[in-house]
Amino acid sequence: MKAPRLLQSVFAAVGDLYSYKLSAVLFGDNVAKWALFSQLANWFMFYCSVRTLSNSLETVLTVVSLYFWPCMRSSSRSSTVSRKWGLVLAALACAIRPTSAIIWLYVGLLEFSKARNKLKLLFLEVAPIGMLVLGLTCLLDRIMYGTWILVPLNFLKFNFLSSGGDYYGTHKWHWYFTQGFPVMIFSFLPFCSAGIIYSKQWRYACLLAWVMGLYSVLGHKEFRFVLPVLPIALIFSGYCLAVIEDPGLPGYKGKESPKKRTKRSLKLILAVIFLLATNIPMALYMSLVHQRGPEDVMNHLAREARDGKVKNILFLTPCHATPYYSLLHHDLPMRFLDCTPSEERGVIDESDRFLMDPVPFLLEYAKNMSLPSHIVLFDSEEQKLNNLLNSYGYREERRFFNAHFKVDRELQASIVIYVHIGR
Template sequence: MEKIRARRLLALSSSGCETVKLRTRRSKLYNKNSSSGSHSIFGVGITLFSVIFRLVNCLLVQTSFVPDEYWQSLEVSHRMVFKYGYETWEWKEGLRGYAYPLLFAAVYKTLHLLHYDTVQLLVLLPRVLQALLAAYADVKLYHLVRRLESPDVAKWTYFCQLCSWFTWYCCTRTLTNSMETTLTTLALCYYPLQSIKTHNSWKYLSLVSLAVVVRPTALIVWLPLLLCHVWRDDNKLKLITQHALPVAAATLVLSTLIDCIFYGKWIFVQWNFLKLNVLHNVAEFYGAHPWHWYFSQGFPVVLGSHLPLFMHGCYLASKRHRLLIVSITWTLLVYSLLAHKEFRFIYPVLPFCMIFCGISLVKLRSWRKPAVGALLGLNLLPALYVGLVHQRGVLDVMGHLQPLCDSRDQPHVLFLMPCHSTPLYSHLHCQIRLQFLECPPDLSGNPGYVDEAATFYSDPLHWLRTSFTNTSSLPSHIVLFDSLEKEISVFLSENGFVKQAEIFHTHFPEGRVGKKIFIYNQ
């Protein structure tokens, strides 16, 4: 009897344990599903917020940054679809690829087929498309950091990304640098920072290849990461022959076919770009800076108030993040070797920097609130100023010229401004005569070469009188910066030109650029 009772008690005890285990498993499964569900809802929320944020970002950037955001994209796209416009010397020399403008050409063609190709939509929709891609990159960066680090680090990295004044200023612009940065961020999300064994390289290699097609200098950022991947991979030959080479070859063939179609001849744009910009250093024609410029000015300005957090985050970062530090440093060093330097060239490494800023904010527990407040204040004001105020005149002037499209006369507008100061047909969308000062570099090696813009500014009055010898050749409208008005006032008055409009441009004029833009007409 005692044995039977013992067996029953043991059975009941065992049954109780199994019940407890089953309940524990159910509880864990429920918590996991609940966590997964809440994370899924949060993922939808962060995606929706990112889209709304970048669309607002797009609408609140109404200024001009550099001529390339029009002349290497929208102007080319407009000519591809509507068969009129102007292409700069880079396109005549086969220096640029048509793959990036083709994206906006597809938007233009769709609008044209639907008979909705108004100038407002032609200007806005390409930037909306760029904003949506930027929002997608923001979300992917958040999920990347969440996978590598804690949810807190992901949250603060995302916050830093949205706070960045330079990202706000650039990400919705139709610049090749903006697309290069978006593709670089997306590629990083599929790059094996953590583990190679279960990794599929196709996605990230495809995105890197696209970034290189859009802007060949994207290879600078990715070279350390690619070499590290090859070094760490156990099957190097398979990675190179079955992944890297097929992806690179397919992308290169596709981009070359696109270029050949639109150039109307066999051409290899990537080689032309390398030959003229690196071997012949043609970019130096547009300005040179000292070697340390990126370290002393470029990088600190682009990072802004994030710089202390970035440095602190680099100090705290784990071993697996050192590769990103190497990539950032390598990029700055390589670009420092080139004479011509611009802030936007190092924009693609900015998302890398945000990861270290997020790591820093998580550790700054007692200082987090003041740090967050400082980030918001020190980024919000410059972002709104450069987006809404600084250098807006060159876009506003196109709106003032828009009524000329409906004129029964034959308007002739002369832009007496530094070359490529304004967009042209992509912001007017009508075939009126537009003339501006050109400044292509001398590719023949002539030591005495002087471009048209330099010739004009050396003696503006003489240039005008020799260029327009009779009244029948005079333009109907002249657009100029206020700093030039005194020098050509005699020409304007003797030919009956009257000031039609004054348009604010910037509070900080430099060189040949003035505070205001004047429109004169006869």
């Protein structure tokens, strides 16, 4: 049950290591030390880097790959790495998340503009590696789907050409700049901004702007979509902290008076205290408290299933609101409300139909399907279905805390398990 998370934690550690190595290549060991501090102290990296999301692995592959691209290093150190490793890792990132191509289009064009032998780069490196990774992913999809399918093409059609992602909600075009990314980087934002100005590493600053700019074109936006560039912003934060510690950094032209020298240590201590005091509570609350209900529910159901007390489960929640077999680990029939986008506009999916009017939905379900042994739902819907559930012979078994405040929809303060005990 814990193996996927443990594996992702190993990947996250690799990402931390290469964030350190990348910042050391760019700015030296002192900046790398503070970049690693920023990476480890940032609440969103703490919250998201060890989660088993494709974006988390994409972030690791992005950071490691950037380390191997000559164009993303200083010119004096660009010859010490193999660009082929960067290409392989970039291709893997695109295979996992096709939108990762946004990052590698920028890096690739920059590398192409600096390459001495452009034909060699295109035909002896990019093409063979790209075709190999694409072929392997197509073969894997053929095995899993049972038919030949080009997933990146379908991904492109759904998310870019048809704006299918908008089905799951949209935000204003400026959301990443004014809300999304500032929330992710949080109190490191002023340090990141100062680090960009002090370091004058415009290649990486432009990469940040490029990624958020292109993602802003899409209507559907999520924090995790721009997670791969968060480590870059935190490297800039590390640069700023290093400047506070030592204003004599090679890339920083500031001068230090004797009076400033005496205040340097105090400023650094206050900065570190400020960053830890703002990020640690946020990291702990978001990781251990906020919206923990679905996981508690699945852990409870897994224990009950192990004791043979669960026959089948119906999730009357917004689709994908809870983990599934990844936490249950028992071969039991389960069903959740479908939210597959329809090709016809205006067609309401099953999940939305339930949320709009839960009682008629459950009545119709009871007519056509056998009643499950357990039903899981949030308290916001439970209030409307309580009497009906009781009439069908269901009683509350367990109630788990979920959230103190609402996020996307009405407050889901708790999540409840109802068990069928007969009429």
